[in-house]
Amino acid sequence: MxxxxxxxxxxxxxxxxxxxxxxxxxxxxxxxxxxEISTSTRFISALKGILSTIFSAxxxxxxxxxxxxxxxxxxxxxxxxxxxxxxxxxYGGFMLLLxxxxxxxxxxxxLFDKYYSTINPFMFLRDLFGALVIFGVAIAIYRRxxxxxxxxxxxxxxxxxxxLVAVIMLSGIFLEGTKIASxxxxxxxxxxxxxxxxxxxxxxxxxxxxxxxxxxxxxIKAPFDEKLIEQGRQLHESSCAECHSKPQWAFTGxxxxxxxRRIALGIDRAHLPSVLWYIHVLACMVGLAxxxxxxxxxxxxxxxSLLANAVMEKGxxxxxxxATRQAMELDACTHCGTCSLRCSVGVAFDEIRNINILPSEKxxxxxxxxxxxxxxxxxxxxxxxxxxxxxxxxxxxxxxPVGVNLQDLWFNVRxxxxxxxxxxxxxxxxxxxxxxxxxxxxxxxxYQKPLIRAREAIAAECELMRTKEKALPxxxxxxxxxxxxxxxxxxxxxxxxxxxxxxxxxxxxxxNYDHPQEALGLLPHQIMHACGLGIRDLAxxxxxxxxxxxxxxxxxxxxxxxxxxxxxYELKNLAVRYVRxxxxxxxxxx
Amino acid sequence: MKFAxxxxxxxxxxxxxxxxxxxxxxxxxxxxxxxIREFNCCGYPLRNIDFKVFILSSARNxxxxxxxxxxxxxxxxxxxxxxKKADYLMKENPSLQKEVNAILEKEGLKHExxxxxxxxxxxxxKEVGLASIKEKIERPFKGLKIATHYGCHALRPSQxxxxxxxxxxxxxxxxxxLTGAESIDWPMKLDCCGAPLLGVNDExxxxxxxxxxxxxxxSGADYLCAACPYCHIQxxxxxxxxxxxxxxxxxxxxxxxxxxxxxxxxxxxNLLGLNMNEISLKGIEELLSx
Numbered sequence: 001m002x003x004x005x006x007x008x009x010x011x012x013x014x015x016x017x018x019x020x021x022x023x024x025x026x027x028x029x030x031x032x033x034x035x036e037i038s039t040s041t042r043f044i045s046a047l048k049g050i051l052s053t054i055f056s057a058x059x060x061x062x063x064x065x066x067x068x069x070x071x072x073x074x075x076x077x078x079x080x081x082x083x084x085x086x087x088x089x090x091y092g093g094f095m096l097l098l099x100x101x102x103x104x105x106x107x108x109x110x111l112f113d114k115y116y117s118t119i120n121p122f123m124f125l126r127d128l129f130g131a132l133v134i135f136g137v138a139i140a141i142y143r144r145x146x147x148x149x150x151x152x153x154x155x156x157x158x159x160x161x162x163x164l165v166a167v168i169m170l171s172g173i174f175l176e177g178t179k180i181a182s183x184x185x186x187x188x189x190x191x192x193x194x195x196x197x198x199x200x201x202x203x204x205x206x207x208x209x210x211x212x213x214x215x216x217x218x219x220i221k222a223p224f225d226e227k228l229i230e231q232g233r234q235l236h237e238s239s240c241a242e243c244h245s246k247p248q249w250a251f252t253g254x255x256x257x258x259x260x261r262r263i264a265l266g267i268d269r270a271h272l273p274s275v276l277w278y279i280h281v282l283a284c285m286v287g288l289a290x291x292x293x294x295x296x297x298x299x300x301x302x303x304x305s306l307l308a309n310a311v312m313e314k315g316x317x318x319x320x321x322x323a324t325r326q327a328m329e330l331d332a333c334t335h336c337g338t339c340s341l342r343c344s345v346g347v348a349f350d351e352i353r354n355i356n357i358l359p360s361e362k363x364x365x366x367x368x369x370x371x372x373x374x375x376x377x378x379x380x381x382x383x384x385x386x387x388x389x390x391x392x393x394x395x396x397x398x399x400x401p402v403g404v405n406l407q408d409l410w411f412n413v414r415x416x417x418x419x420x421x422x423x424x425x426x427x428x429x430x431x432x433x434x435x436x437x438x439x440x441x442x443x444x445x446x447y448q449k450p451l452i453r454a455r456e457a458i459a460a461e462c463e464l465m466r467t468k469e470k471a472l473p474x475x476x477x478x479x480x481x482x483x484x485x486x487x488x489x490x491x492x493x494x495x496x497x498x499x500x501x502x503x504x505x506x507x508x509x510x511x512n513y514d515h516p517q518e519a520l521g522l523l524p525h526q527i528m529h530a531c532g533l534g535i536r537d538l539a540x541x542x543x544x545x546x547x548x549x550x551x552x553x554x555x556x557x558x559x560x561x562x563x564x565x566x567x568x569y570e571l572k573n574l575a576v577r578y579v580r581x582x583x584x585x586x587x588x589x590x
Numbered sequence: 591m592k593f594a595x596x597x598x599x600x601x602x603x604x605x606x607x608x609x610x611x612x613x614x615x616x617x618x619x620x621x622x623x624x625x626i627r628e629f630n631c632c633g634y635p636l637r638n639i640d641f642k643v644f645i646l647s648s649a650r651n652x653x654x655x656x657x658x659x660x661x662x663x664x665x666x667x668x669x670x671x672x673x674k675k676a677d678y679l680m681k682e683n684p685s686l687q688k689e690v691n692a693i694l695e696k697e698g699l700k701h702e703x704x705x706x707x708x709x710x711x712x713x714x715x716k717e718v719g720l721a722s723i724k725e726k727i728e729r730p731f732k733g734l735k736i737a738t739h740y741g742c743h744a745l746r747p748s749q750x751x752x753x754x755x756x757x758x759x760x761x762x763x764x765x766x767x768l769t770g771a772e773s774i775d776w777p778m779k780l781d782c783c784g785a786p787l788l789g790v791n792d793e794x795x796x797x798x799x800x801x802x803x804x805x806x807x808x809s810g811a812d813y814l815c816a817a818c819p820y821c822h823i824q825x826x827x828x829x830x831x832x833x834x835x836x837x838x839x840x841x842x843x844x845x846x847x848x849x850x851x852x853x854x855x856x857x858x859x860n861l862l863g864l865n866m867n868e869i870s871l872k873g874i875e876e877l878l879s880x
Contacts, residue, residue, distance in 0.1 A: 150697060342627075343630070344599050344630050344631040345630065345631050345636070345647070346630065347630050347631075347643075347646055347647050347650050348636065348640075348643045348646075348647065350646060350693050351640065351642045351643045351646055351693075352640060352643060389636075389639075391599035391600075391631050391635055392599070392603060393599035393600070393602065393603045393631070394602070394603040395599075395602075425639070426639060427789075427790070428638065428790055429635055429636070429637075429638035429639055429790070430634065430635040430638070430668075430785075430786055430789075430790075431635045431636075431789075432788070432789025432790050433600075433635070433785065433786075433788050433789045433820070434789070435789045436788035436789030436790075436792055436795070436828075437604075437788070437789075437823070437827060437828070439792070439831075440831060451790065451791075487641040487642075488641065488679050488683070488686075489679075489682065489683060508781055508782055508798060509794065509798075512794060512797050512798060512801075546790065546791075547787060547790070547791050547794055549742070549782045549784070549786045549787060549798070550637070550742070550743075550786055551742040551746070551781070551782035551786075552742055552743070552745075552746035552747050553742075553746065553782075555746065555747050556745075556746045556747060556748060556756055563747070565747070569637050569638065569641070570641065572638045572639070573638070573639065573640060573641050576638070576639055576640075
């Protein structure tokens with residue numbers, strides 16, 4: 001009764017949540033390309049896409065991916081053997097337990113007409129599968145908390161998952177162990193199945209089970225009478241053995257029974273086995289009901305992600321389906337941390353403490369964005385910085401065990417954020433090279449907007465640059481700024497500049513303009529001079545700084561040994577930091 | 591002769607033919623390549639943003655190679671310049687090195703500056719040697735005019751990189767001439783390709799590229815030759831964008847040096863990824879002698 005009621009409740013919650021989650025796949029809009037496609041269009045496109053794929057040669061690819069990557073998870077194996085063992089043990093053990101043990105009434109009974117949970121091979125297999133899961137969970141705990149895989153973050157969901165699986169497994173094993181030792185369970189079985197009533201025979205059988213099978217009896221203890229045991233053995237053979245294998249085969253439970261034998265009577269009297277049964281069943285039901293909102297949902301979404309990404313092609317697939325897939329991929333992520341481990345710029349996190357730099361952590365932020373959660377300007381700025389601080393090297397996508405096209409996800413999200421108009425100074429770095437290359441290939445709503453916004457944000461902080469007169473009012477030397485140019489020894493060399501203008505003469509950027517000062521503001525030698533005078537606005541505010549190729553011609557040719565390019569680098573560093581803090585207030589106004 | 595191959599970010603993602611052709615050529619020349627999976631970005635794109643992140647990124651790579659006692663070989667000149675710069679700065683400034691090592695220590699890494707960083711071209715020129723390469727040339731080119739593009743970050747700042755004479759380098763020209771091609775003189779040989787500003791200021795970036803392309807053409811080049819993914823993509827993918835945006839015809843295609851060398855060594859053109867270049871190289875094979 002309890003079992004079926006809790007099962008139906010759990011199934012109902014599970015079903016409704018599943019529908020809600022899948023509905024979100026069609027509703028969430030990620031990236032510019034997704035904004036103008038309605039949910040219904042996406043739903044119809046998905047149906048069309050799935051049907052046309054299934055009835056085409058691509059079905060073979062799907063089959064192959066299903067076997068290799070979904071069932072055998074070769075993508076994890078390619079990445080790390082220990083992780084593969086961990087996952088295949090947890091997933092394999094759990095799935096087999098689900099099919100053979102939890103759903104035994106529906107599956108195992110249908111397949112084997114001689115099925116009893118107490119006979120071999122079922123009894124042994126149940127414990128074997130359970131042991132596999134426990135072993136896998138132990139590796140998971142070892143990796144996270146002892147080995148400390150670099151940049152592997154543990155969030156609340158990871159803990160919930162590990163704890164839930166551990167509770168299900170441990171309660172199951174302890175349930176089995178306490179039942180093996182339980183005298184009342186032994187009595188129940190004797191009453192129900194043995195058909196014995198003779199006191200002598202009952203005593204013989206009990207002695208045999210106490211001696212051989214770990215039952216703890218209030219009446220019978222060692223030493224045992226040899227003859228009685230022999231009689232008990234015969235009774236066991238004739239009355240019990242057909243439907244009950246030796247409990248030793250249930251090795252994990254038997255181990256528990258042996259360990260707790262001294263307190264087994266108390267445990268039995270306190271009805272602990274039935275308490276454990278409730279815990280076991282409830283934990284399973286909670287897991288089932290909450291599954292669509294937990295990390296465990298990846299069991300569905302990851303398989304779909306692997307399959308979808310195997311047959312979808314960049315530039316060829318229906319944009320509606322790409323939008324749906326990207327929303328689904330947010331659920332496919334297992335937060336395994338492989339992407340962050342392999343991320344080309346993951347090392348930046350050691351210096352810039354923005355969690356969104358790490359790909360595995362970006363996903364949670366993007367989930368929040370996609371579900372239209374209210375985010376503070378700081379959070380938005382951090383997400384924007386996180387998705388832009390990326391060399392687009394595709395490593396995250398290549399290594400993702402569930403085949404999520406992470407690279408395209410970052411690219412899409414960052415375009416949406418950039419179009420909101422919050423200034424992002426990272427766009428003024430070579431990180432933009434990829435965006436430049438993609439200009440014609442993707443839907444970039446307003447390509448120039450982020451670039452203009454970044455330059456405007458800098459200009460807004462450099463008031464003196466707006467003065468049209470040739471002579472500036474007397475400006476005190478900004479010592480803090482000058483002292484800030486100290487990241488490397490080279491930066492200090494601005495002070496030996498004697499204004500010969502060689503740097504400006506050899507600069508290919510300056511040479512590109514008929515009226516360089518109109519386009520570039522201060523020219524290289526003037527910027528060196530601005531540093532000398534300690535006038536921050538002039539040093540930060542010139543387009544010259546951001547239009548520098550870093551070709552090092554100026555530095556190479558300087559007769560005074562001024563490291564012009566390196567001074568530029570440091571000025572840019574300082575300007576980014578200075579302006580970044582000040583743009584937050586403008587974001588708050590937006 | 592063994593090197594830790596440092597591919598960086600751009601080559602595996604956008605220029606596979608540079609990797610495959612380099613591997614093919616180096617294999618024929620007996621240069622062993624070790625892949626270190628833990629390598630990360632060299633830090634170059636982050637130099638504008640954060641000096642410490644740049645140094646830390648480079649230092650981690652150097653420390654990884656150092657741990658395996660391997661010298662590093664880069665294919666990218668921007669990676670080369672950045673790694674060299676970080677190595678130089680840390681050797682010059684022990685307190686910076688200490689600060690970086692304090693972070694690297696968490697992963698059991700340490701930068702001591704024991705290893706050398708070399709670019710592919712320098713490995714070919716200085717380690718393998720012109721004579722050994724010459725022995726492997728099976729089908730030298732005839733009547734092929736190449737404009738060599740040196741790449742800024744290999745040449746400058748010369749005090750740090752020490753790649754070749756920064757004012758009149760000849761290393762690349764000698765390597766090109768080994769293949770039987772003629773390395774032409776052209777005024778803008780040592781100028782920037784424009785790539786660092788692509789995505790930041792496209793007009794300016796493309797202006798500079800166009801200047802170089804026109805100069806190369808005017809000087810009689812049939813092809814440009816590059817040995818850096820940024821330069822090559824600028825002369826290949828971006829040139830294609832320029833041709834359509836600015837209504838220009840008659841491109842000056844770019845070939846990667848290991849592709850050029852590979853052809854003259856008789857390596858299969860598919861292995862060299864010849865047809866992966868955006869601007870077609872067709873016709874170049876006809877200039878190979880039989």
